[in-house]
């Protein structure tokens with residue numbers, strides 16, 4: 001995102017709305033954006049309606065009011081002069097918007113948001129079969145974000161154990177080598193709000209992969225969370241529970257159970 005300095009009156013309304021906290025007041029009294037840290041989520045632009053007042057008018061009004069120790073306060077969801085300006089994003093910077101702006105659709109998967117249907121919609125996608133576990137590693141979150149250089153570190157740590165990387169996933173599609181998890185060099189310094197690495201393994205290998213994540217967590221400069229899924233057994237039990245316990249963890253009580261009311265693509269015997 002960019003701010004048109006000719007229009008900005010430094011009201012500060014967009015600062016609180018920025019999902020990454022990267023808009024600041026410059027020394028000229030107008031706002032600016034730290035372009036290294038902006039993830040192009042466009043939240044500021046979508047939330048701040050433009051009143052399209054001429055900047056000279058708002059500046060004059062603020063000056064006059066300040067003489068009486070009064071302020072011109074636009075409503076909190078307003079950019080009085082329409083100064084927020086979405087730029088034309090080129091590769092690889094456009095990746096930021098693809099992973100951070102929920103209104104964009106990933107060209108490689110046709111899915112919006114983080115670009116994957118994920119294992120939680122397994123009743124529709126049929127990605128997981130009996131005896132298999134799906135692992136999703138979500139990296140970054142609002143206020144923190146994640147650079148692809150860190151996403152690559154985690155992908156490479158997992159790749160050493162030879163999992164099956166989900167091909168209908170935009171992070172997998174950015175790898176130059178799916179065997180090593182190596183990602184395209186030119187994207188490593190791009191930052192996104194969050195991204196999901198998605199793999200499939202046999203259930204009994206869960207502890208091995210959790211240990212790999214425990215080792216790599218100290219080498220990354222962001223947060224990550226792990227989701228695990230498997231197909232429930234006919235008696236309602238959760239097959240991956242035992243393997244998660246063996247790795248020294250207990251399942252979160254707020255896990256999701258999908259009861260198959262979607263549109264299954266196939267039925268497993």
Ligand code: SF4
Pocket residue numbers: 001017018019020021022023033037038039040041042043044045
């Ligand atoms: S596009 Fe998103 S990260 Fe960038 S300045 Fe706007 S709200 Fe902040």
Ligand code: SF4
Pocket residue numbers: 003007008009010011012013014015031048078079080081082083084
């Ligand atoms: S809301 Fe608009 S005028 Fe106010 S600081 Fe942000 S860009 Fe500038």
